[in-house]
Amino acid sequence: MKIPVIVCTLITITFAGLNQAEELKKEGVRISVARLLTEAQKYDGSTVCIQGELVGDIFRTRGGFWVNLLDKNQCIGLWIPDRLHPSISRLGRYQVRGDIVRVQGIFYRHCQKHHGGTDIHVVSWQTIFPGYEDREEVTGEEFLRVALFGIIGLCTVFLLNIISRRPSGSSHNGENQRAGSGLL
Amino acid sequence: MTSHEKKFSPLSDDIAESLAGNFSGNLLSSSSSNLRPLFVRNLLFHLSVFTMIPNFSREDIKIIGYYLGLIITALGFVLCFPLLVALFAQEWAALPDFLFAILICLIFGFALQTIFPVAEDINWRQGMCVVALTWVIAMFISAIPLYLSGHFLSYLDACFESMSAYATTGLVLIQDLDHLSLSHNFWRHLMCFVGGQGIILVGLIFLFRSSGALRMYIGEGRDARILPNIKSTARFIWLVSFTYLVLGSLLLAGILMMTGVSFPRAIFHGVCIFMAGWDTAGFAPQSLNILYYHNILFEVITVIFCFLGAVSFGVHYSVWTGHFRELRENYELRVLMASVMIVYLFTLVGFSKSISQFTGVGDFFRSTFYQLISGHTGVGFSNIPTSELAGWTELSLLGIIFAMGLGGCTNSTSGGIKALRVGLFIKSLRKEVKRFVYPEGASIEEHFHHQRDVLVDDQQVRTSMGLTISYTLLYLSGALVGTFLGYGFLPSLFESISASANVGLSVGITSPFMPNILKIWYIFQMWCGRLEFIAILILFRFFVTLGKK
Secondary structure, X not given: OHHHHHHHHHHHHHHHHHHHHHHXXXXXXXXXXXXXXXXXXXXXXXXXXXXXXXXXXXXXXXXXXEEEEEEOOEEEEEEEEHHHOOOOOOOEEOOXXXXXXXXXXXXXXXXXXXXXXXXXXXXXXXXXXXXXXXXXXXXXXXXXXHHHHHHHHHHXXXXXXXXXXXXXXXXXOHHHHHHHOOOO | OOHHHHXXXXXXXXXHHHHHHHHHOOOOOOOOOOOOOHHHHHHHHHHHHHHHOOOOOHHHHHHHHHHHHHHHHHHHHHOHHHHHHHHHOOOHHHHHHHHHHHXXXXXXXXXXXXXXXXXXXOOHHHHHHHHHHHHHHHHHXXXXXXXXXXXXXOHHHHHHHHHHHHOOOOOOOOOOHHHOOHHHHHHHHHHHHHHHHOHHHHHHHHOOOOOHHHHHHHHOOXXXXXXXXXXXXXXXXXXXXXXXXXXXXXXXXXXXHHOOOOHHHHHHHHHHHHHHHHOOOOOOOOOOHHHHHOOHHXXXXXXXXXXXXXXXXXXXXXXXXXXXXXXXXXHHHHHHHHHHHHHHHHHHHHOOOOHHHOOOHHHHHHHHHHHHHHHHOOOOOOOOOHHHHHOOOHHHHHHHHXXXXXXXXXXXXXXXXXXXXXXXXXXXHHHHHHHHHOOOOOOOOOEEEOOOEEEOOHHHHHHHHHHHHHHHHHHHHHHHHHHHOOOOHHHHHHHHHHHHOOOOOOOOOOOOOOOHHHHHHHHHHHHHHHHOOHHHHHHHHHHHHHHHO
């Protein structure tokens, strides 16, 4: 009785393991863009899984389009075939946070299809968090401070001008008077 | 005029004028029979220059203060452009940053003009001093809106970025560039344009009526008057730059629009990339630099503008006036082309063992040639990730290092030793060889064509060698500082040359987290490299005088 149980357990574990490995292979290696670029040789041609914010613009090309993904301080280009039809709600820009996406794709250190550029050809796509507007509140206080600074500064210059224009000595020529009457 | 000035002024002007003449290859002081090693002579030359410059009088300080005030006021007007962009793009949060900087310029500028009111023309020594000081003050003021944007870890980082833009270097310390406002981003690129043309050149158009303008123009590392009148020269440079700006920006924007980018975004990117390319700065509006666009045609166009930016304005003038022969005959251009080919051979040999990593000839050429041209012309655009460049073989990196160190043409927007000086060195070597081969007493002459036929003389050669050695010492100083701080020698040398020759390529050392001392040193190197030393030596003398007083 024991032997069939052990055999069944072993078979189940093996299948589960294989299934997991298959799943991992399908999902690709989860990796940061910084590490991917630093160890580009190691991951060249393999399926990877990266996550980050979509930033900038969309560039259309034949059969697909380009978009750039920002992961912390590192960016990488994603080439997305038209057939994937990903929905992009927002791209990261000034006061806009782009969609946070998780993509799986094949990493190419020198992509043959795209004249040797470093890129990822996206295979699957998942939006983790949609983008949103991140507007900075502008208060009148800031403008007021600048205006106050300007008024005080320009008034000081005006006063300096009045002081420096005071007649000094017996200069007859206007130019000479201007030249010689500095504060120094 | 004070008695002090009566005593020193004619002499000081002579010296400063002579020093300025160095840039046009007109003068060198030591005799040809001097047998001391060249670097010793160069060191002695700089020491003697420093001690030859007499103390500054009170009148000098007043004139320097007045002209400095004028230029700072002009900078305030330049700052109105990003302010307009902020208004147009409705970036209300960015408005106070620029208003604050404009007010500082106006207050500081008017205050200096009020405190030091003069009606006298500026002399060589004062002009040089104004130029060197202007660049430092412009750096500090221009960094204010950048720092207020909140994208820099410290004010020092903002100053680094600002000097990098003005000196058209292109090394960046900005954080999260992809979320920077359009107005701040535009300001980064406008600084490249203004710095590339020359901050003083902005003033030449708007402010100065005096002949003193020439003295400041030369202080910015410009070596020749293209037209007899300095103001006409300045106008011509601006005419060329604006014409190319319009054409280049439209061309780049057109390419982007073909890929579906909206018109305003395409124009913005086109203008920014053009300003950074033409002025050999290498900034880009996005963190991926040129790789962001994923467009081979876009890269080809940028290479063309890199070249145009690295060509002397004198050659531009010849072509504009229909003298196309200049393109074929100009010696400096020929040296530049030869240099590109030789240095590229270096890179090719460096990749001989690891060429298999590339998928084809086109791929290899695109990755390597683009960096080489970018380095040689001093632009600093990159179409590969920084980590990729850092992983190049040592010999390939050396190829790029040589390219960066040599630089583009004189009287262009690029930095480095410059092709004409390399060419002069080659000509002088030929002359020396001929001296041995030809019968004793034979007249040995070497000519070259650089807008006109020029006879090589020993003075020109020594001047070129002096500057070449000065650059080499500057390159090595940064490498030593980097090595001392724990970085490898080759990466340190690469980064140091990139800063000094105003290139902007990086193998990863330049980052917001590098030591502050290295940031300050790189700022100094960018400043020295852009102004070509003499104006800075005179400024040091000015500070010594102030210290004594």
